[in-house]
Amino acid sequence: MEKEKIVEMRNIRKTFLNNVANNNINFVVYKGEIVSLLGENGAGKTTLMKILYGMYTKDSGEIFVNGKKVEINSPKDAIALGIGMVHQHFTLVRTLTVLENVILGLPSPKGINLDFDYARKRLQEIIQRYGLVVNPDAKIWQLSVGERQRVEIIKALYRNINVLILDEPTAVLTPQEVEELFKTLRIFKKEGKSIVFISHKLEEVMEISDRIVILRNGVVTGERRKEETNARELARLMVGREVIEVLREKTSVTEKSPLLKVEGLKALNDKNLVALKGISFSVNKGEILGVAGVAGNGQRELEDVICGVRKPISGHIFLDKDEISGRSPKEIIRLGVGRIPEDRMESGLILDLPLYENLVIEFYDKPPFSKGMLINYKSIKRFAQKLIKEYRIKTASIDVKTRTLSGGNLQKVILARVLSQSPKFIIASQPTRGLDVGAMEYIHEKLLEARNNGAGILLISEDLHEVLNLSDRIMVMYEGEIMGIIDRSKEKVDIEELGLMMAGAKRRKVS
Amino acid sequence: MSWPTIKLEKRLPPPVWFQVLTPVIAVFISLLISAIFILILGKNPITAFYYILKGSIGTWFAFKEMLVKAAPLILTGVAVAIAFIAKYWNIGAEGQLYAGALAAAWIGMLNLPLPKPVYILLVITVGFIAGAIWSGIPGYLKAKLKVDDVVTTLLMNYIMIYTVSALLNGPWRNPVTMYPSSTPIAQNARFPIIIPRSRVHFGLIISLLAVLFMYFLVRKTKLGFEIRATGANPSAAKFLGIDTIKSIIVISIISGGIAGLAGVGEVAGVHYHLIRGLSPGYGYSGIIIAMLGRLNSIGVLLAAIYFAIIINGAQFMSITLNIPSYIATVIQGITLIVMLAMLLLFEYRIKIGRSK
Numbered sequence: 001m002e003k004e005k006i007v008e009m010r011n012i013r014k015t016f017l018n019n020v021a022n023n024n025i026n027f028v029v030y031k032g033e034i035v036s037l038l039g040e041n042g043a044g045k046t047t048l049m050k051i052l053y054g055m056y057t058k059d060s061g062e063i064f065v066n067g068k069k070v071e072i073n074s075p076k077d078a079i080a081l082g083i084g085m086v087h088q089h090f091t092l093v094r095t096l097t098v099l100e101n102v103i104l105g106l107p108s109p110k111g112i113n114l115d116f117d118y119a120r121k122r123l124q125e126i127i128q129r130y131g132l133v134v135n136p137d138a139k140i141w142q143l144s145v146g147e148r149q150r151v152e153i154i155k156a157l158y159r160n161i162n163v164l165i166l167d168e169p170t171a172v173l174t175p176q177e178v179e180e181l182f183k184t185l186r187i188f189k190k191e192g193k194s195i196v197f198i199s200h201k202l203e204e205v206m207e208i209s210d211r212i213v214i215l216r217n218g219v220v221t222g223e224r225r226k227e228e229t230n231a232r233e234l235a236r237l238m239v240g241r242e243v244i245e246v247l248r249e250k251t252s253v254t255e256k257s258p259l260l261k262v263e264g265l266k267a268l269n270d271k272n273l274v275a276l277k278g279i280s281f282s283v284n285k286g287e288i289l290g291v292a293g294v295a296g297n298g299q300r301e302l303e304d305v306i307c308g309v310r311k312p313i314s315g316h317i318f319l320d321k322d323e324i325s326g327r328s329p330k331e332i333i334r335l336g337v338g339r340i341p342e343d344r345m346e347s348g349l350i351l352d353l354p355l356y357e358n359l360v361i362e363f364y365d366k367p368p369f370s371k372g373m374l375i376n377y378k379s380i381k382r383f384a385q386k387l388i389k390e391y392r393i394k395t396a397s398i399d400v401k402t403r404t405l406s407g408g409n410l411q412k413v414i415l416a417r418v419l420s421q422s423p424k425f426i427i428a429s430q431p432t433r434g435l436d437v438g439a440m441e442y443i444h445e446k447l448l449e450a451r452n453n454g455a456g457i458l459l460i461s462e463d464l465h466e467v468l469n470l471s472d473r474i475m476v477m478y479e480g481e482i483m484g485i486i487d488r489s490k491e492k493v494d495i496e497e498l499g500l501m502m503a504g505a506k507r508r509k510v511s
Numbered sequence: 512m513s514w515p516t517i518k519l520e521k522r523l524p525p526p527v528w529f530q531v532l533t534p535v536i537a538v539f540i541s542l543l544i545s546a547i548f549i550l551i552l553g554k555n556p557i558t559a560f561y562y563i564l565k566g567s568i569g570t571w572f573a574f575k576e577m578l579v580k581a582a583p584l585i586l587t588g589v590a591v592a593i594a595f596i597a598k599y600w601n602i603g604a605e606g607q608l609y610a611g612a613l614a615a616a617w618i619g620m621l622n623l624p625l626p627k628p629v630y631i632l633l634v635i636t637v638g639f640i641a642g643a644i645w646s647g648i649p650g651y652l653k654a655k656l657k658v659d660d661v662v663t664t665l666l667m668n669y670i671m672i673y674t675v676s677a678l679l680n681g682p683w684r685n686p687v688t689m690y691p692s693s694t695p696i697a698q699n700a701r702f703p704i705i706i707p708r709s710r711v712h713f714g715l716i717i718s719l720l721a722v723l724f725m726y727f728l729v730r731k732t733k734l735g736f737e738i739r740a741t742g743a744n745p746s747a748a749k750f751l752g753i754d755t756i757k758s759i760i761v762i763s764i765i766s767g768g769i770a771g772l773a774g775v776g777e778v779a780g781v782h783y784h785l786i787r788g789l790s791p792g793y794g795y796s797g798i799i800i801a802m803l804g805r806l807n808s809i810g811v812l813l814a815a816i817y818f819a820i821i822i823n824g825a826q827f828m829s830i831t832l833n834i835p836s837y838i839a840t841v842i843q844g845i846t847l848i849v850m851l852a853m854l855l856l857f858e859y860r861i862k863i864g865r866s867k
Binding site: 307309328329330333341346347348349350351352353357361362364365370373374375377 | 751
C-alpha cells in the first residue's frame with residue numbers, strides 16, 4: 001500500500017565552506033508516520049532538517065510539500081506549510097509566561113489587542129488532547145527542561161503543523177519524561193500527523209519509529225522499516241564498515257602501571273543534569289586510551305573535570321599520588337598534565353594576544369620566563385622562536401596576533417606548548433577536528449611519540465578512525481557511563497559491537 | 512510591506528597603520544561635526560577653532576593653565592584605560608576621584624605636625640586608598656559575583672558625589688564663609704608649584720608617572736599580561752591557568768587608586784579645600800580619553816592633552832565669541848561616538864538590504 005507523501009526532499013546538497021554536510025540526500029516523510037533520522041554527530045541530520053525548516057538555504061535540490069514544489073526561505077514559510085521544528089536549544093523567552101510564549105509572533109484576531117481568552121482556550125485544548133501537561137501561566141524560567149520542551153511542542157501545534165521535527169529531543173529528558181514524550185508522539189501519529197525524530201540513540205529509535213533513515217558523512221547509508229531491521233544492523237550502518245584497523249607499533253613502555261586513576265567520578269553538565277554517572281577507569285604509562293562515543297555523552301564534562309574547569313560532585317582523579325580533581329587549572333598544569341582542549345579557539349588559545357604569549361601562557365610565571373613580578377619577554381621570544389621552528393608552525397612572525405594563523409597551525413601552537421613541558425599525562429580532545437590531512441598526521445605522529453616516551457594519553461574523539469588509529473585501549477562512553485573497554489593487546493575490535501556500545505545498545509562488564 | 516534591513520557583517524581588520532591613525536581621524540571627524548553646531552549658532556567655525564587654540568596653547572599663560580587641566584585628565588584616562596584592558600568597565604572614575612579628594616581633604620584638614628614631604632606622601636597614599644576602595648568594591652562584586660560593573664561603578668559615583676555634598680552642607684561647611692566648602696588644608700599638605708608664577712602643581716608629575724607606570728605595567732609585568740589575557744578572553748584565560756578573579760580585583764583597586772589621585776591633585780594642588788563641583792566631569796572625560804587613546808599609555812597622554820586644550824580653549828572661545836562653553840562637552844561627546852563607531856567599523860561592515 002502506497003502511503004501519502006507529505007514531504008519529499010530530492011537531491012539536497014549543502015556545503016559549509018569546504019565541508020559537505022548533505023551530499024545529494026533524498027528524504028521522504030509519509031502521512032501519519034514516525035520516521036527517525038539516525039546518525040553520529042556531524043552526519044548531517046540537523047542540517048537536512050534545518051533546510052526543511054527554512055533556517056539554512058540549500059545549495060541545490062528540490063523540496064515538495066503535499067506534491068507541490070516549494071521554496072522555503074524562513075521558518076515562517078515552513079510553518080505556513082505545516083512544518084514545525086523543536087530545536088535542541090530552546091527558543092523561549094524566559095521572562096514571559098507559557099501562554100505569552102505560545103502566541104508570541106502570531107497575528108492576533110483582535111488586531112492590536114492580544115486575545116488572551118481565545119489563546120488560553122486553544123492552549124487548554126492542546127494540553128488536554130495530547131497530554132502535554134504544563135501550567136499556561138507559569139514563567140518559562142520556572143519550568144523544568146522537560147516542561148520547556150513541551151512548551152516548544154505546544155507552540156508548534158498551536159500553529160497547526162502537520163509535520164513535527166524533533167532534534168535530539170530526549171537528550172535533555174529524564175527516562176520518565178521520555179516515556180511521556182513518546183506517548184504524546186503516538187497520539188500525533190494516530191491523528192495523522194508526521195514526526196521526524198532526530199537521534200543517535202539506537203534503543204529509542206527502535207522503540208518509537210516506523211521507519212529509520214540512516215545518515216553518515218552527509219549521505220544516506222540505509223533506510224529500513226523497523227520490522228525488517230535490528231540494532232546490530234543499524235549500528236553498522238551508522239558507524240560504517242570501511243573502518244580499517246591500522247596496527248601501530250607496540251608501545252615501548254612494557255610495564256603497565258596506572259598513571260591516571262579515575263574513581264567514581266560524578267559531574268553535572270551546564271544544565272545541571274548528571275553528565276558523568278560515577279565512572280572509574282585508569283590510563284597507564286605509555287598508552288593511549290581512546291574514548292569513543294557520540295558527542296554529548298559526558299566526554300566534554302570528563303575533559304572539563306580533568307582540565308580543572310569543572311568541579312565534580314563526587315569521586316577522585318589521581319595522577320600518580322596526587323589528587324587533581326577539584327584543583328585549579330594552574331595546579332593541574334604544574335602537576336604534569338598537558339591539556340589539548342576540544343575548543344581550541346575559545347579555551348586553548350587567546351586569539352587576540354600575540355603568538356609568543358600564547359606559546360607560554362600556561363607557564364609564563366615560571367622561570368626563566370618571569371622573575372618576581374616581571375616578565376622576561378626576551379627569553380619568552382627566544383623560546384617561541386625555538387618552538388615554531390621545532391614544530392613547523394607556519395606564521396609570518398612570532399609577533400603577529402594569534403588569530404592570523406590557520407586552524408592546523410593553531411593546533412600546533414597548543415601542541416608545541418603542551419609537549420614542550422614534557423607532561424606525564426596528556427588529555428587530547430578532538431585534537432584533529434577540522435584539520436587538513438597533513439596537520440592531522442603531524443599531530444598523530446607527535447601524540448604517538450609522546451606515548452612512546454612514556455606519557456599516558458587520554459584521547460577523546462568523535463572521529464572513530466582517529467580512535468582506532470591511535471588507541472591501545474578503547475573506552476566507550478554512553479550517557480555518562482562506560483559501556484566497555486576494549487584492550488587491543490588482547491582482542492580485535494569488532495566494529496559492530498563498538499557501534500552497539502556507542503549507541504547504548506550493548507554494555508560490557510568493566511573490570 | 513517590506514522594511515530595509517541593516518546587517519553587520521564581519522570583515523578583515525584594516526591595516527595597522529590605519530588603526531594607529533584612527534584617533535586622529537576620529538578627532539577630525541568630530542571637529543567637523545562640531546563645526547555644524549557652531550554654524551547653527553551663527554558663528555564661523557574656523558574662527559571658533561582658532562580661539563580654542565589661542566585660549567589653550569596660544570600664550571604661555573594659557574599653556575600653563577592647560578597643563579593644570581591636563582593633570583587630572585591624564586590620571587582619570589590612565590585609570591579607566593588599565594581597567595578597560597581587563598574589561599573591568601570602570602565608569603566610576605568620577606566617584607573615585609571624589610573619594611580621593613574627600614580623603615585628601617580630611618587628612619589635610621587634620622593639620623598634623625608633619626614635615627611637608629611626609630604630609631604630602633600621606634595625603635597621596637590616603638587618597639589613593641580611598642579611590643582604590645571605591646573601585647575595589649564593584650571590582651570585587653564583578654569578579655566574585657558577576658555583578659554588572661557598568662551599573663555599580665556608575666551608581667557609586669552618585670553615592671560619593673552626594674556624600675561629599677552632604678558633608679559640605681553639614682559638618683564640613685566652612686564656619687567663616689558659610690559656603691559649602693571645607694576649611695583649607697594645612698600648608699604642609701599642599702602640593703608644591705612646579706612652574707613659577709603658575710598654578711601648575713606636583714600633580715602633573717604624578718600624572719606623568721602614572722603614564723609611565725601604565726606603560727611598565729602593561730608591557731613588562733605579570734599582572735599586565737594577566738589583565739590583557741583576562742580582557743581578551745576571560746574563559747580562555749581561566750582555562751589556561753590565569754587567576755582572572757584576582758586580576759580583576761587587583762586592577763580595579765589600582766584603577767580606582769589612580770582616579771583617586773586625580774582628586775588628591777585637585778584638592779592639594781589647585782583648590783586647597785574640598786568644594787562641590789570639584790570635578791567638571793574629569794572621571795567621565797577619562798572614559799573618552801581612554802577610548803580615544805586606544806587604551807595605550809602614550810595614546811592616553813596625547814588624548815588627555817587634546818581634551819585639556821578643548822576644555823580650556825572652549826571657555827576662552829565662548830567668552831570671545833559669545834558661544835556657550837558647553838560646546839566643549841559637545842565636542843567630547845561627539846568624539847566618543849565617532850571613535851566607537853570607527854572601532855565598530857574595524858570589525859564589521861554595514862550591509863543594507865531589503866527583507867523578503
